[in-house]
């Protein structure tokens with residue numbers, strides 16, 4: 001054996017040997033059923049096909065690979081099904097930035113051309129993402145790999161939409177949606193971020209009463225003023241009319257309990273087209289809807305003299321034109337919804353969109369949580385999911401972008417209210433809806449569609465899956481949707497356990513970001529210190545649901561651990577010719593301790609306490625095996641053959657965490673027994 005472990009000589013070669021041996025590929029479901037072998041399944045959260053790897057990817061690859069390697073060694077048919085996501089708006093946004101650099105925009109191309117260009121761009125980068133996962137040692141079954149826009153996946157997603165439609169769970173309606181006028185698309189409530197902002201609140205004289213508002217420009221679309229019917233100040237006014245300043249339109253004063261008597265003057269302007277609360281008031285009082293802001297972010301024709309102005313320019317002009325009708329202006333701190341991609345203020349706009357009625361779906365997901373069919377790990381995460389499920393509003397699944405699956409709705413002669421749902425054109429005179437599905441509509445079916453479109457019998461054999469492991473910040477946006485749609489499609493919750501890892505922060509506990517310059521590049525660290533060092537640094541600090549800290553120092557430190565494993569192997573291999581046979585007492589102690597360590601690590605992995613399992617294995621190997629047992633052997637108190645057998649067991653326990661160095665030593669010492677990756681887990 002060489003003096004030191006040099007990861008650059010082993011990692012790529014060992015990965016190739018594993019992959020070519022077929023050990024990553026468990027049998028097709030049909031075959032598996034015949035063997036009666038126990039399945040173990042993890043569906044990989046599909047990263048954005050276009051995204052270079054960041055530390056969060058390295059975290060999920062490490063944790064999932066540990067579970068998969070452990071269960072494979074236990075003799076289970078372990079399937080880790082990989083894939084990538086087209087990531088709708090995220091990818092289109094990145095692509096548009098690239099176009100902008102070339103002096104072009106999405107409006108320079110027709111739909112088909114733009115789609116084709118993004119497709120080529122994504123496919124070019126897809127290989128990079130996959131190779132990076134391999135570099136991290138991911139023992140995933142690449143022969144079952146899926147992309148969210150593979151034709152067979154698209155077919156299944158469309159089938160789901162049709163089923164929902166046939167079951168009466170899809171409807172088209174004009175509702176206020178969260179719209180980004182920069183990205184040119186609507187979003188669901190889950191995609192809107194909130195920012196604290198220092199704005200102003202304006203008090204405007206409406207004649208019979210005064211109203212307070214943060215958005216004077218929307219007054220052009222006011223169709224009522226509302227007061228609380230319990231408010232004694234305005235008792236006689238409900239039912240009367242006021243004249244809307246600047247516009248000179250007569251609008252009613254309505255009584256509605258939504259109005260907060262403490263806010264401003266206790267009287268509020270009602271603009272159903274541009275505020276979600278006002279929309280509700282409009283529905284209750286049957287008010288007219290006047291849309292004064294368009295999807296391009298400019299004032300519409302309905303804004304009269306203000307048509308064509310941007311929202312902010314219109315606000316300034318309205319304030320100026322109000323003259324002495326503007327009574328007071330005060331600073332005001334409030335939370336504003338912004339686009340999660342480009343951070344422009346979200347405009348609530350009335351648009352006709354397709355919605356899923358979520359109530360029948362959320363009830364079943366809640367039942368699956370209550371019956372523990374699915375268990376969510378991580379402190380408080382189960383409660384958060386409950387909260388989302390109990391409060392979820394109908395899901396708007398229309399997106400006004402080209403990068404996605406086009407909604408399979410067909411209109412006869414362009415009549416947007418008369419439609420049929422069909423995979424292909426129903427005939428002459430039909431045109432297809434141009435909107436595409438929300439990305440999360442397809443990824444929300446991921447556990448079902450990836451297995452249904454794979455090898456024969458895969459769905460029956462490998463569904464429901466065992467663990468869904470992902471970042472906690474996508475619990476509502478993704479994990480919840482997978483529960484809703486998968487239960488709807490199959491009657492069974494898609495996973496037994498949800499393991500949520502936290503953010504990986506820097507060594508000082510700060511959030512990593514490119515702009516702060518504290519982000520670490522996982523692949524750079526793999527090259528410098530070896531993949532095992534990065535994996536160990538990541539996993540040892542992790543607890544479900546909690547953030548963890550990692551940095552270069554920690555990874556560098558872990559390189560010593562890899563060397564420790566290697567050197568112990570070398571010590572055992574290169575011992576002098578005189579074999580040590582001890583008197584037996586310490587040998588028994590050694591064997592008993594090894595049994596205890598084995599049981600402990602096994603128990604922790606079965607409980608999904610992957611961080612503690614890594615720590616235990618690390619500490620026992622370092623402080624017990626190396627510091628104590630090897631010393632006792634040097635003192636001739638532990639026999640050579642006992643020590644060697646113990647080392648072999650330690651290698652198997654260490655393998656899921658540090659697969660490369662353990663396999664490298666194994667090939668030096670125990671090659672006659674096959675590969676460590678497929679060796680049995682000790683009992």
Ligand SMILES: [Zn+2]
Nearest residue numbers: 180183339342
């Ligand atoms: Zn945006």
